[in-house]
Amino acid sequence: MLAAQNQIVTDALRALLYEVSVQPKPGLVDPVSHGSHPDMDVFTFIDSSLSLAPYLRQCVQAGSEFQGPDLTVLFQQIRPLGIEAEKTMLQATGGVNTHKGAIFALGISVCAQGYRLQHPEPDFVEVVCQMLSQLLEIDFAPQQLQGKLTAGQRQYQAYGFTGIRGEAAAGFPIVIEKALPRLERSSGTLNQRLLDTLMEIVGQIQDSNLIKRAHGPQVLTQVQQQVQQYFALGGSQTVAGSQYLQKLDQQFTAQHWSLGGSADLLIVTIFLAAQKGILERTAVQG
Numbered sequence: 001m002l003a004a005q006n007q008i009v010t011d012a013l014r015a016l017l018y019e020v021s022v023q024p025k026p027g028l029v030d031p032v033s034h035g036s037h038p039d040m041d042v043f044t045f046i047d048s049s050l051s052l053a054p055y056l057r058q059c060v061q062a063g064s065e066f067q068g069p070d071l072t073v074l075f076q077q078i079r080p081l082g083i084e085a086e087k088t089m090l091q092a093t094g095g096v097n098t099h100k101g102a103i104f105a106l107g108i109s110v111c112a113q114g115y116r117l118q119h120p121e122p123d124f125v126e127v128v129c130q131m132l133s134q135l136l137e138i139d140f141a142p143q144q145l146q147g148k149l150t151a152g153q154r155q156y157q158a159y160g161f162t163g164i165r166g167e168a169a170a171g172f173p174i175v176i177e178k179a180l181p182r183l184e185r186s187s188g189t190l191n192q193r194l195l196d197t198l199m200e201i202v203g204q205i206q207d208s209n210l211i212k213r214a215h216g217p218q219v220l221t222q223v224q225q226q227v228q229q230y231f232a233l234g235g236s237q238t239v240a241g242s243q244y245l246q247k248l249d250q251q252f253t254a255q256h257w258s259l260g261g262s263a264d265l266l267i268v269t270i271f272l273a274a275q276k277g278i279l280e281r282t283a284v285q286g
């Protein structure tokens with residue numbers, strides 16, 4: 001039991017560290033570039049990731065010890081832990097928001113996997129959906145949408161987009177139905193496979209981070225076309241695809257666009273792939 005709990009925490013930390021190591025990611029921080037985030041670099045992400053280890057352990061423990069019939073209670077137990085973890089992250093990064101979305105999405109994911117150690121019958125999606133069955137109703141209640149709103153809250157009001165909350169409450173369908181299958185059928189180096197997986201997510205998501213930075217959802221159509229073009233050129237394994245991705249990185253950085261939500265779903269994808277044992281390492285070439 002303890003070994004399995006430890007493995008969940010290790011896989012979650014692996015996911016955080018792998019995500020920031022993948023490059024080139026359009027507009028996102030990687031070891032070569034800070035993209036559209038001049039206040040961060042790869043070391044900020046390493047510090048942030050390490051600071052989250054105790055939080056991730058607490059979420060796993062809460063999941064594996066939970067016995068009641070109502071999994072919304074389990075989510076109520078871990079949410080305050082997430083709010084504390086955001087403060088820990090900000091202390092570790094000198095006040096920079098590196099992993100807000102990941103604290104939420106990965107915390108829920110490791111908690112669900114912790115729960116499944118004792119209750120293997122429901123699958124990951126069922127556990128997550130049960131945990132979050134009241135999330136949208138509670139978070140998007142009119143009394144919550146007052147005062148200074150976050151990007152996600154503003155976009156819910158303006159466009160009805162449910163953002164990270166909607167993805168999580170639906171059991172991360174983009175991760176399960178699109179990103180994991182893309183990762184499984186991908187080939188090449190691990191970096192190449194994870195780049196294709198990231199771009200698969202970018203083509204599917206309504207990323208509140210991107211919509212905020214591009215000042216409106218019309219950006220989604222353009223970015224979806226760019227993703228199609230990337231895959232039409234052969235993706236990360238062809239010279240044309242790689243050059244196109246570099247061009248996108250330059251364009252996103254110049255426009256100050258970012259893909260924070262896609263990065264967060266990539267983290268969840270890597271975590272689940274590691275748990276399923278489909279994240280086999282591939283020799284790095286060149």
Ligand SMILES: CC(C)(COP(=O)(O)OP(=O)(O)OC[C@H]1O[C@@H](n2cnc3c(N)ncnc32)[C@H](O)[C@@H]1O)[C@@H](O)C(=O)NCCC(=O)NCCS
Pocket residue numbers: 079082083100101102104139144150151152153163164165167205206207208209260261262264265
């Ligand atoms: C739900 C969270 C993420 C807060 O949401 P918030 O509205 O602040 O976030 P917002 O939508 O602006 O984006 C947060 C991050 O999510 C990621 N993200 C954006 N869009 C998506 C998406 N479609 N899918 C996945 N991740 C996404 C990005 O990295 C982004 O930076 C979480 O931080 C949280 O629950 N915080 C505690 C708040 C709380 O419980 N308050 C008390 C009750 S209101």
Ligand SMILES: Nc1ncnc2c1ncn2[C@@H]1O[C@H](COP(=O)(O)OP(=O)(O)OP(=O)(O)O)[C@@H](O)[C@H]1O
Pocket residue numbers: 019020027028029030037097098099100101102209258259260261263264
């Ligand atoms: N590799 C990465 N590079 C950059 N952002 C990432 C990366 N991985 C995840 N993210 C996500 O992007 C978000 C940061 O976006 P952004 O800087 O726009 O947020 P903010 O602090 O809310 O806004 P602002 O910087 O405009 O005040 C983080 O919360 C994080 O979840």
